[in-house]
Amino acid sequence: MSSLLSVESLSVRYGRVHAVRGASLSVGEGEIVAVLGANGAGKSSLLNGILGLVPAHHGALRFASRDLTGASPPQRIAAGMALVPEGRRIVMSLTVEENLLMGAYLRRDAPAVRKEIEALYARFPNLAARRALLASVLSGGEQQMLAIGRGILARPRLMLLDEPSLGLSPLLVQELFRLLAELNREGLALLLVEQNTRQALRLCTRAYVMELGAIVMQDRPRALLDDQRLVAAYLGGSR
Amino acid sequence: MLEQQLVNSLMLGSVYALIAVAFTLAIGVLNFLNFSLPGLFMVAGMLTWFLLRAHVAWPLAALLAIGSGGLLGLLVERFTYRLMSRSAHFVPLVTSMAFLILFENLVLIAWGSDLQRVPLPFETVSWRLGPTVIAVPQLIGLACAVLAVALLDVLLKRTRIGRGLRTIAEDPQTAVLLGVPVARVVPLVFVVGGLFTALGGFLFAINYQQASPFMGEEIALKGISAMVLGGMGNIWGAILGGLLIGVVETFSITWFGARAVDIGVYGLLLAILLCLRTALSCRWSPGSSTLASPHSSRSAPTARATFRRPMACIPWLRRWPRSSSVHSWDGWSPSRSCARAASISRLPPSR
């Protein structure tokens, strides 16, 4: 499989905290890759490091057969990455539509953006009805849809999602994962950080397991589900 | 007589308003009180005097004087705000104050400390409306000020850069993850702020035909008061605050004499803030032009809350005269608390 993103020994440090220790990973074209791990394992730091949001050191970062090792976040986003961040980070003082437009900040093709926004409204009727309202009136689920919609509008080839199911009801979680599968069918590769391990493993084609900042395992989801240690550590009895 | 005073005070007020807009832009977007702005005001005023005395054509003089504000604003950004990410938050504040003093002293060395008379480059045309005299330059000045703010409003509300600025105002980290090149957008705030204050300096010099190296200091407190009165981060509020201070100042002089001016102005400021317990913009324009929102607590220090609610720093005033709101004081912003009172907005997800 041709590799869309490949990261070699990425490290993230916050002062004395060593959040990610030399993690290497790759995501293939059109693949769904999950990153699992306990709280504080460094999953968010990993995603933020890949996008260049936190000071990271890495051997090499290649994306879409380009070397982005020293690139700035805008350059990485323009190259085709988009992050749906932990906690959604919707801009509350902007309207729903302005939030979507912020997703397309680096794009210059305004008419195409316009069309894609309309298409997005067709997909999320709740957002369409609230397009002119401040984003602060949205419910948690609507905010998550907005965050994903904002990511889609960057027209990425790889979407990094940081715990998108956080705080959603079981029903909405189902809907979210259906949406992710749909986006993937349209050709979008996903790098998915999830606490909802079972769901994530059902969706992904490959998964990494992080522990204390390091990637300790990588396998097909089937194999990971069979791994007693992993099941005990992350799956427990919950679904 | 009354109308004449009103016309005069609107002119003065529009100068204050321009300064207040520059202050409010820096506070609203960057959470930064840019003390160098009055220095730019003064440099523009003195430059106007210098150029006009040297018989430079007045449109060119205006361009140079106003342009100097943009350039110096950029210079200040390099040495103040740019350091902010790597230093304690008060360092840029002090550095920008140092710039004010630096500009003042450079001008003192170059042109001395005298109050200079600015030669008028054109015959003053004035209109008579009954007993009221409206000088055309005054009118043009006022129109320029309003036009500049209207343009700024469009920039902030309708353009891509404006959306980027408003995102930075709420949460710089979110702006970065969406691809806003923050380091390239932030200087814009300083340039625009510099242009606004310099426009104020130019209009002041032309209309009052005077300039001095100390004119910045005198205007600084009025500009900041106008900004506070208008609700920090609210550009139309800043206009309102500036005009109001202009009116009060002019009428205090007529009614109580020149010595009572400051009592009038700052007494009014205190009275308004105490009575309304909020800035004007909250009551009159439910803050659609307000730049920042309370959810920025993620990134903004609590100093912001204190700033936005000037009296929150005095504990007993918090409970007196009455509690008008049950909402938390953290991250208070005038428009937002109005919006909250008007409609129950949902809280952001915890975590």
Ligand SMILES: Nc1ncnc2c1ncn2[C@@H]1O[C@H](COP(=O)(O)OP(=O)(O)OP(=O)(O)O)[C@@H](O)[C@H]1O
């Ligand atoms: N800005 C920061 N400054 C200092 N330490 C940080 C910062 N961000 C994260 N850390 C630390 O880095 C480590 C990894 O954090 P990270 O947020 O990446 O974990 P995570 O795997 O995403 O956890 P969770 O599942 O709870 O979201 C933690 O120990 C955390 O305390």
Ligand SMILES: [Mg+2]
């Ligand atoms: Mg996390």
